[in-house]
Amino acid sequence: MSMSADDEGAPDRDGVERAGARLAPDPKGAGGKAQGGLSLHVPEPEFRPGDTPDFSDVPIPKAGSVRKPPIDVDEADIHDLAYSIIRVLNREGEAVGEWADMLTDGELIQGLRDMLRVRAFDARMLMAQRQGKTSFYMQALGEEAIACAFRKALKPGDMNFPTYRQQGLLLSTDYPMVDMMNQIYSNGADPLRGRQLPIMYSSKRHGFFTISGNLATQFVQAVGWAMASAIRGDDKIAAGWIGDGSTAENDFHSALVFASTYRAPVVLNIVNNQWAISTFQGIARGGAATFAARGLGFGVPSLRVDGNDYLAVYAVSKWAIDRARSNLGPTLIEFVTYRAGAHSTSDDPSGYRPKQESAKWPLGDPVERLKNHLIAKGVWSEERHVQAAAEIESEVVQAEKQAERHGTLHSGDKPPAREMFEDVYAETPPHLIRQRQEAGY
Amino acid sequence: MARMTMIEAVRSAMDVSMGRDDSVVVYGEDVGYFGGVFRCTQGLQQKYGKARCFDSPINESGIIGTAIGMAVHGMRPCVEIQFADYMFPGYDQLTQEAARIRYRSNGDFTVPMTVRMPTGGGIFGGQTHSQSPEALFAHVCGLKTVIPSNPYDAKGLLIASIEDDDPVIFLEPKRLYNGPFDGHHDRPITPWKNHELGEVPEEYYRIPLGKAAVRREGNDVTILTYGTMVHVALAAAEETGIDAEIIDLRTILPLDFDAIEESVRKTGRCVIVNEATKTCGFAAELMSIVAETCFYHLEAPIRRVTGWDTPYPHSQEWEYFPGPKRVGAALLDVMEAA
Incomplete structure (x- = not known):
């Protein structure tokens, strides 16, 4: 991926930024021969395989140009933030503007290591899937900054309700990498006992709610968790996660109406990575200018942020989390990013988008951008970067070896079949005891 | 002891539960200030405050989804869906989420939630206020489904449901709210105050989930039923003079296999009665269980009496409703089959 955080565009709220989403006229027309003059509009992405993607005319607000309001700001006074993009790192790798300077050098270096850890873990598990060690994998390539930086703004006891692409929420904590691999392999040491599709982790202790696989359901559950925290007068907050495509689900609306009505202490995160499997984000967004703007009708403060800018992600996350914890209610955040890899190991993006599109994406690569920032500050170097990457690679390889000692999907240990009948209920009811006996366990 | 309607018994169960445990919260459409369209939550907001009993937006997926989060x-949480017919927008949250969270997280997360819903017909509710969707819950692994037939059971079962560590669907037969309706719609309403099961302790008690009750002992035929149809079956037994043993299942999942099998093996005949539509209804499951476990004790084919496989009509309510006449005909039929 290229490193081209473009600073040329003005922070122009009228010329709404719609990277990768501009509506192109449909040359074939969808309506056929119309007698009454009506025709159906079906949005199309601007570029398809064979096209040369060109985002040079996409206005990207200058880093540092978007103001930072106080957390108790009136929602009506920040509608413009739902249409802009909050950015901190400029093209020279400098952190600029009111959202900058929230993290120490040490914290930033740790953030870089967290992202490298996600990237190395993903690469290794992608290969493991190709080698037949598991059935399925989903990487977060290009989106690492979002989960990693958001996690750092939370406190112990807060709860995430993630989607399947927030492995960074676990990999930026002390959750054992080997347990994630055991889950991916559904092996004898799988903490979820072989019951879940690979990557559908769960860890209450690490503030990571069990991943569903059905879309958007977790968004409203996060609101309920936050309402419970408020009912109990606690100080913990919840975070809901959703993708651009699944904002079209009913539960997105349900979450916003409940969050808005009860002023729940929740941060509602939309990760707009431009693609929902093969469907470009314009199909879910429709005629709205941005996904963040969906929050405005609910009276929920809504911000749009450069998801490939670790510093901006942290700053905006912290702002929203502080609001929630101060009993000021929910915030909707749209993280603008790009899914650089395939949707999953079952997907081939060359069938629906140009191969070069991710390299042309105007917000660059989050790892490169943070690395260049740290080098520009004089606290990091190419040598240290290579060394850190090698250490992490070694950690991943060691974890994989350790996991494989407990088996992989088709070889070695696996959870006993008898366990299939457990945990359907707290106590196994008579019909399940009968079925377990019938099955011979 | 007090005399209570089923509405008062349900309310008393929530009141007792909220008083004992401040983690119990109650909400739903019109549930807070007004106390619910059937008045089941009347007074709870005044007593426990707005943070523990409140009105929700009209959004069943949101009601159930937030209850899961809580x-x-x-x-x-003990939430109300205003009519069982309205639960479908929340069905995804119930069946794919609440039901599976314990399993998919290996017990890391659990959902001790109760979802109350008025069920069944008999109040001229038409097709969207009369359905009996219990089979749609019993078919889903991870849910428990409870259907009381009287105030005493309703209170004890609802307290047990709220205290259960798994999600429970609590279906309240709305035609039973104010009296033990036996299907004779043209006769004066019998209030609960004249019925022994309308005597309800004010204090805490539980009735365990998964235990059936014998409502009438008999030797000739077993009637397996629940909810409103318990009273219809009692009327049919009286009117035909057939010595039926009437099993009120109370909980359809978990199911009391022992009570079913013991009775059918004793009588050798079985009629199953439910108000819901016939095809793939819970009566079909009960027939299968009886056929699988009691076949060699049967002296006649198993019969079921159900609602017809049509939407619940408005003006033809009593032609649709499986009343005592249809149940009585089935009883006579299985008695003649020998």
């Missing part, structure tokens, strides 16, 4: 947090 349960995961450690609370015991």
